[in-house]
Amino acid sequence: MFPAPAKTVVFVHGAWVTVTSWNAFRRPFEAAGYRVLTPTWPGLDGLTADQINRAPPAGLGGLTVGAILDHLQAFIEALPEPPLLVGHSFGGMFVQKLLDRGVGAAAVALNPVLIGGVVPGPTTLGAALPILARCNAWNRPYAFTRARFAHRYANGAPKAQQDEAYDSYVIPAPGRIFFQAASWIGTRIDPARRTQPLLITGGDQDRLVTPYLSRSAYEIQKRSPAPTDFKLFSGRSHLLIAEPGWDEVAAQALEWAERHYAPAAPPLAATG
Numbered sequence: 001m002f003p004a005p006a007k008t009v010v011f012v013h014g015a016w017v018t019v020t021s022w023n024a025f026r027r028p029f030e031a032a033g034y035r036v037l038t039p040t041w042p043g044l045d046g047l048t049a050d051q052i053n054r055a056p057p058a059g060l061g062g063l064t065v066g067a068i069l070d071h072l073q074a075f076i077e078a079l080p081e082p083p084l085l086v087g088h089s090f091g092g093m094f095v096q097k098l099l100d101r102g103v104g105a106a107a108v109a110l111n112p113v114l115i116g117g118v119v120p121g122p123t124t125l126g127a128a129l130p131i132l133a134r135c136n137a138w139n140r141p142y143a144f145t146r147a148r149f150a151h152r153y154a155n156g157a158p159k160a161q162q163d164e165a166y167d168s169y170v171i172p173a174p175g176r177i178f179f180q181a182a183s184w185i186g187t188r189i190d191p192a193r194r195t196q197p198l199l200i201t202g203g204d205q206d207r208l209v210t211p212y213l214s215r216s217a218y219e220i221q222k223r224s225p226a227p228t229d230f231k232l233f234s235g236r237s238h239l240l241i242a243e244p245g246w247d248e249v250a251a252q253a254l255e256w257a258e259r260h261y262a263p264a265a266p267p268l269a270a271t272g
Helices: 026-031 049-054 065-077 090-100 122-132 146-153 159-169 175-183 211-221 246-260
Strands: 007-012 034-037 084-088 106-110 198-203 228-233
Touching (some): 007 065, 026 246, 065 090, 065 175, 084 246, 090 106, 090 175, 090 198, 146 159, 211 228, 228 246
Parallel strands (some): 007 034, 106 198, 198 228
């Protein structure tokens, strides 16, 4: 009997958080036999949230969408086979861009930041304004206050969990990527050339990436000849990967992946 093909999933985190934001969400995938990988963004490798908060790495504020994508693409293309990609927030936009580059076998974009062509609504604009309206914001990192994180990002979680998340894995985000997202610089995709399956999700209580943005991305992406699906989660905020009910989100993402992601079979050993 031949061994089953190895299943690999690459989790791509979003802005304001470290890879430890995936600690709960990754467990059902590991239980299902997936090898789970959690690369971070350029300049953040090996650093804890506390280290980043005390001394943000040089150049963090000016980090670009393109630099992050190149870093992730190099990591993924070094793997033996194209993996499943799962991205959250900016990570959800990044996995769509990676598919557009031909990287990855399938992807789940969880409440993804807008891709090029999607016009932000008033809720998202209101969330972005404090980031964009600062002096030299293009080159400066932006850090959430505890209150703003609770209100905008983790409004679906109880206060104790909001505080735990903020203390454990919330970090400053590059200012430049928000300008790029708002102006569609480096964020456009061509759905006609995508051949890999894609699932996009939204949360009806999300105050950063509203369901309007998620569904607008789906309306663009469904022009692809590849399978393209949309799932709206009721009662979920932007922290849907860790707040109460995260396990349902993970279960549905995993169920979708089991239907649409087929890892390549290992090569047959030579005989004779």
